[in-house]
Amino acid sequence: MSPLKTLPPFHTVYVERALLDHRPTRTVIARLPRARVVEVDAYQDVFLRPRQDVVLQKAAPALILARREALLYPLSPLCEAYGAERPHYASTLWGCPYDCGFCFLKGMFGSGHVVAFMNLEDCFAEAEAKGADAVFASFEGDALALSALLPHAAAFVRFAAEHGNVKVELRTRSARIAPLLEGPPLPNLIPAFSLLPESLSSWERGAPSLAARLRAARALQCHGYPVRLCLEPLLGSPAEELALVDAIRRALDPKLILDVNLAPFRMAREQFRRLEPLLPESLPVRESGGVVRLPFGHLAALRAALGRFLPEAKIYIEEERI
Template identity: 30%
Template sequence: MINQIFVEREIENHHRVKSILKSFPSSTPIYIDKYGELFNKKKQNFRVQKSFPNLILASKNGKHILQVPKSFGIGSSYNFYFSHMYNCLYDCDYCFLQGMYSSADFVLFVNYDKFENEIRQKMEELKGESVTFFSGYDCDSLAFEKISGFVEHFLPVFEELPNALLELRTKSIQLQPLVSKSPIENCVIAYSLMPHIIAKQIDRKAPSIEKRINVMEKLSKKGWQIGLRFDPLIFGKDWKAMYSNLFSDIFQSVPKKSIHSFTFGPLRFPKEMFKSLIKLNPESKLLSGPLTLRGTKMTYKAEVEFEMINFCTDLIKSYAPEALAFNCSGDF
């Protein structure tokens, strides 16, 4: 899965670097000055790298937590995101990371303490306010857990910050460390979902929807709160029947009381990013589908988008309270 490991010299003695290297005993790391030397190089081939990605262990400098757009949230007064990792094990057709980065290598920022300090500071500044921290913007929050130990580190941090909510956004069926810990109230495990048949075609390398639902069921039985993320909503023949079946499958397995929130988001790409995605995925049926330029975005026609969001919102209301629905259609 990992081609070559690179390590920034400045963190070669970091305890997390040492323990990650131990799990790759046959790999000899190459030491570099800054991750950007490799990661930001021009004229890299994202698609070729995706088959043989390198792992770059780095230290994140500058700001560690960032504000999300105003239209983005799941019920808290303030919303931020943080990225301990760039890139993802999976390879979804619509993934904007392919259009955003020139490299498909995994960058893992091992200095979790810096993220943690900024989160604690922010909670101090916003004393008494509810704040959500989204962790799965530049990666999948759980898929790399066996290597990163990200969730293992951050659950105890959030346990000490009851007004802060951590969203782990994932398509992974990774159960550890969640099943071996008692659930905490201020963490939501948010699963990205779409009809089975569509996911098979465009959520490349990601676990099937059946497996994701199965894991949601296990975690809800354990007492974890589950988020349902239908972002992007995908249009196609029989989409109404497909989404109806998907919701029915989910709610047969996951009890209503375990649902923290659900969100819908339209399929949308910034114009320039869309051009890069088409170049990288010329065969993609999704990208060559009925998309149109609206303002600065490539997206479905307004009436299609409106119909899909309304249909799905009405449908899910028959399973879960409307108060759990949030708008997360903003772009970062």
């Protein structure tokens, strides 16, 4: 099966007129021969218009190919930087091909479409100019999930190969790893998998199964990559989350687990306000200081379970940063 057949249909592609003669843009369009191509002056005309129906758009998302200045930003102190002194995140993709019920992007953007900023070379120039020592490349989208269509994941792999002093994280809910297998493993390139217990798969509509992601992670380990695992967000019961830890222990080589991040659900109040009507089920959240959180009182049990096969130094808990 062609890898494109497992992507969202993208029946419509909006293209900024200034990019019509841009070679990478033309390549993306050529990969979607049945799509309707619509020229626009600016991506904002489609992606940021008011009163969009996110549910309807997620059923048939459009792809928007655009250009934007300022593609690299300092990482928030609330996010785990894994020891980096000058961590930044790349803002080259907005939106995701999956339809996760908890996704903050729905609350941030209010659109179900996907925007791909095609001037990736500007992002890399910013990373050099700002002296970034870590770049988180899939903060507002999933570059690996779209790697059969878009150039983003492969471009970040090349950037990592050319900048050995910069750690580059590619985080995904997909099982797509082809760009990481095309060359030898890079010591500064970090494949990261976001995981939920299999019993909560209904929260990750369209995403590959937990088993598929763990198989992909194991394939990367066999290729020579240590993998990062992100248990995020922690929505399950203690038994469900402990079952996830056990699945990890059985599927992966613990020596090639770089680290594990435990991330309870949290979101800015205004983002959650826009997301809440779209949730598959209500969440007993609490609000404090403009941040909405879902209490998870069993972090110690998860840490202990992980500690049976991982050293303490490899276990990060984002709750401790709040």
